[in-house]
Amino acid sequence: MAGSIPAGAIGMTLAHYGLVIFGDDPRQCHQRMTAAVAKIEAYLAACRKGKRVLGSTVRPARPAAERQQPAATVLLAVRGRRWARRSG
Numbered sequence: 001m002a003g004s005i006p007a008g009a010i011g012m013t014l015a016h017y018g019l020v021i022f023g024d025d026p027r028q029c030h031q032r033m034t035a036a037v038a039k040i041e042a043y044l045a046a047c048r049k050g051k052r053v054l055g056s057t058v059r060p061a062r063p064a065a066e067r068q069q070p071a072a073t074v075l076l077a078v079r080g081r082r083w084a085r086r087s088g
């Protein structure tokens with residue numbers, strides 16, 4: 001794996017671990033980390049503005065009340081069955 005890291009790399013993202021930044025000293029690591037996080041934040045801000053970055057959404061999210069209704073129905077059904085088991 002070490003042979004596949006580009007010579008100019010300043011860090012890498014490790015699955016389940018996060019961002020790892022390299023530097024000659026702690027100050028350089030901190031500066032590079034700050035710059036990398038700023039780029040990530042800019043990327044996420046662009047995504048939130050509705051710009052197509054990784055693809056567009058298929059449809060907009062439904063209103064909260066509309067999304068909560070199926071969950072409420074399921075919870076009532078689960079509670080009803082649980083109550084029936086206790087009573088029976």
